Amino acid sequence: MRNALPVLTVVGVIIVIWYIAAIWMNSTWALQMAERLGREMGFTDLVVATMTQDRPLVAAPHQVVVALWDGVFGHAVTSKRSFVYHGFVTLEATLWGFALGIVIGVGLAIAIVHSRAVDMSVMPWAVISQTVPIVALAPMIVVVANAVGVEDRLLPKAIISAYLSFFPVLVSMVSGLRAPNQMQLDLLKTYGANRSQVFWKLRLPASLPYFFASLKVAIAASLIGAIVGELPTGAINGLGARMLIGSQFGQPLIMWAALFGAAILAGILIIVVGAIQRAADRRMGVAR
Amino acid sequence: MTLVILALLIWLVAWWANVRLAETGARAARYAVPVIFGLTILVMWELIVRGLEVSPVILPAPTAIADRFAASLGTLWIDFVQTVVKGAFTGYAMGCSAAVLAAIIIDRSPFLTRGLLPVGNFVAALPIIGVAPIMVMWFGFDWQSKAAVVVVMVFFPMLVNTVAGLRDTDSMQRDLMRTYGASYWQTLLKLRLPAAMPFIFNGLKIATTLALIGAIVAEFFGSPIKGMGFRISTSVGQLAIDMVWAEIVVAAIVGSGFYGGVALLEKAVTFWHPSQRGRA
Numbered sequence: 142m143r144n145a146l147p148v149l150t151v152v153g154v155i156i157v158i159w160y161i162a163a164i165w166m167n168s169t170w171a172l173q174m175a176e177r178l179g180r181e182m183g184f185t186d187l188v189v190a191t192m193t194q195d196r197p198l199v200a201a202p203h204q205v206v207v208a209l210w211d212g213v214f215g216h217a218v219t220s221k222r223s224f225v226y227h228g229f230v231t232l233e234a235t236l237w238g239f240a241l242g243i244v245i246g247v248g249l250a251i252a253i254v255h256s257r258a259v260d261m262s263v264m265p266w267a268v269i270s271q272t273v274p275i276v277a278l279a280p281m282i283v284v285v286a287n288a289v290g291v292e293d294r295l296l297p298k299a300i301i302s303a304y305l306s307f308f309p310v311l312v313s314m315v316s317g318l319r320a321p322n323q324m325q326l327d328l329l330k331t332y333g334a335n336r337s338q339v340f341w342k343l344r345l346p347a348s349l350p351y352f353f354a355s356l357k358v359a360i361a362a363s364l365i366g367a368i369v370g371e372l373p374t375g376a377i378n379g380l381g382a383r384m385l386i387g388s389q390f391g392q393p394l395i396m397w398a399a400l401f402g403a404a405i406l407a408g409i410l411i412i413v414v415g416a417i418q419r420a421a422d423r424r425m426g427v428a429r
Numbered sequence: 430m431t432l433v434i435l436a437l438l439i440w441l442v443a444w445w446a447n448v449r450l451a452e453t454g455a456r457a458a459r460y461a462v463p464v465i466f467g468l469t470i471l472v473m474w475e476l477i478v479r480g481l482e483v484s485p486v487i488l489p490a491p492t493a494i495a496d497r498f499a500a501s502l503g504t505l506w507i508d509f510v511q512t513v514v515k516g517a518f519t520g521y522a523m524g525c526s527a528a529v530l531a532a533i534i535i536d537r538s539p540f541l542t543r544g545l546l547p548v549g550n551f552v553a554a555l556p557i558i559g560v561a562p563i564m565v566m567w568f569g570f571d572w573q574s575k576a577a578v579v580v581v582m583v584f585f586p587m588l589v590n591t592v593a594g595l596r597d598t599d600s601m602q603r604d605l606m607r608t609y610g611a612s613y614w615q616t617l618l619k620l621r622l623p624a625a626m627p628f629i630f631n632g633l634k635i636a637t638t639l640a641l642i643g644a645i646v647a648e649f650f651g652s653p654i655k656g657m658g659f660r661i662s663t664s665v666g667q668l669a670i671d672m673v674w675a676e677i678v679v680a681a682i683v684g685s686g687f688y689g690g691v692a693l694l695e696k697a698v699t700f701w702h703p704s705q706r707g708r709a
Binding site (some may be wrong): 142144146147148149150152156166198256257258260261262263264265266269271272273274275276277278280281284285288289353357358361364365368369372380384385388389393396397400403404407408411429 | 444447448450451452458462463464465467484486487488540541542543545547548551554555556558559560561562563565567568597605637638641642645646649650651657658661662665668670673674676677680681685686687688
């Protein structure tokens with residue numbers, strides 16, 4: 142909590158800058174309107190005029206809050222205009238991708254730790270896979286999924302999410318599974334433990350703190366994947382699709398609200414995963 | 430069917446070779462094994478696509494993609510210049526240098542540092558890619574809006590890393606500089622910036638991928654009739670999947686090359702760091 146005051150100050154400064162930017166960027170349009178109506182405009186009028194536009198260049202913070210509030214509480218949860226509905230669509234893809242990413246990451250890590258050949262063949266390609274901009278692949282994955290008869294948009298989005306989220310899990314799990322030192326490995330050898338016993342009783346428990354630490358990175362990557370997966374694919378549901386629709390149909394407020402909705406969703410997911418991590422660390426006895 | 434069986438046979442042989450190579454532990458094996466693995470995947474892809482007669486609309490064979498790549502070098506080059514050189518590189522240079530400068534300014538105030546680190550960390554984890562439509566609205570359809578998206582995307586990861594790096598010197602080292610009578614700027618240039626380099630390069634490496642993602646995604650929200658994102662979305666619409674794959678190949682080469690270039694630069698600049706030592 143030592144950081145509460147500095148953090149609040151920084152957030153406050155950001156909001157003030159945002160308001161100033163809103164006044165500055167929106168003033169051109171407001172001045173043009175006033176000129177057309179042949180009206181003089183004082184500074185106060187100008188400020189008011191920049192805060193209340195329907196299609197602002199920069200939506201003022203309170204406008205975004207109102208649009209978000211309206212999107213979350215103003216409509217039935219099942220309505221297509223509700224952010225809860227769209228957020229849920231995105232969340233579903235995120236969580237499936239997250240789960241898939243964990244399975245792939247942990248599976249590959251186990252294979253890598255147990256076989257030198259897998260380590261040497263797969264690891265360089267896993268690194269290269271992350272330098273390839275996934276968005277180039279995203280439309281492709283959707284088309285292929287459609288062509289092989291998957292109508293649902295959930296699967297392609299989940300694959301994109303998994304592509305982004307498996308890597309942090311893989312890297313952490315490889316270091317985690319290799320964390321036990323020679324002394325501990327030797328001890329198990331003197332007990333006459335075989336490979337699977339070493340894995341279950343030593344390597345796996347030793348890797349769990351690494352695993353939980355990687356989840357926070359993975360869930361953030363996973364959400365980005367789900368949103369990116371909605372952008373180029375003509376999706377009509379989901380937060381990413383709301384941004385696209387807001388941009389194409391000239392409703393910037395929806396766009397801004399969807400952006401902040403996505404940010405809030407990301408915040409909630411990170412906090413939840415962080416809580417899981419701390420709980421797990423306490424159970425494992427590694428919490429500080 | 431024979432082709433599919435052949436593919437499986439090749440897989441088994443290549444895998445056996447890789448296992449043997451990996452066991453030798455020779456230096457050459459470190460490069461040979463991944464290359465053999467990659468080539469095997471390509472050969473299997475080719476053979477299975479031909480063997481099962483997969484429609485080119487679903488998955489074209491590697492040779493078909495290579496044909497298309499060679500046939501449309503001109504288009505690919507135009508897209509590369511538009512998206513990568515104008516959009517991604519410009520934004521990358523502007524965003525990263527702005528972030529480093531901002532970090533140096535923020536670093537002078539411990540209060541700001543403590544406030545900005547958590548906020549910056551949080552923002553770096555957000556799906557910032559969503560600002561793409563806003564930037565397209567502000568800066569129009571051409572590359573300026575793409576560069577702007579890239580600036581916003583790379584700024585926070587870069588800022589957080591640089592701030593963390595500038596705090597990486599310990600009090601002993603700073604005290605030494607003080608006993609030399611070094612000024613703030615001398616300490617910054619001779620001690621703290623060099624010490625921050627591993628962190629800065631970490632940020633620069635993360636930012637390479639983000640820059641390409643930002644530049645391509647921003648094109649989905651509106652672009653002139655060139656650019657990789659534009660070409661991908663229109664080619665998908667025309668079911669010209671081989672063209673999409675050709676663009677993916679370009680993206681993969683650029684992405685790995687960009688990352689590799691920054692990594693090489695890192696090696697040259699931070700040769701003194703433990704993580705780089707002993708890696709000739």
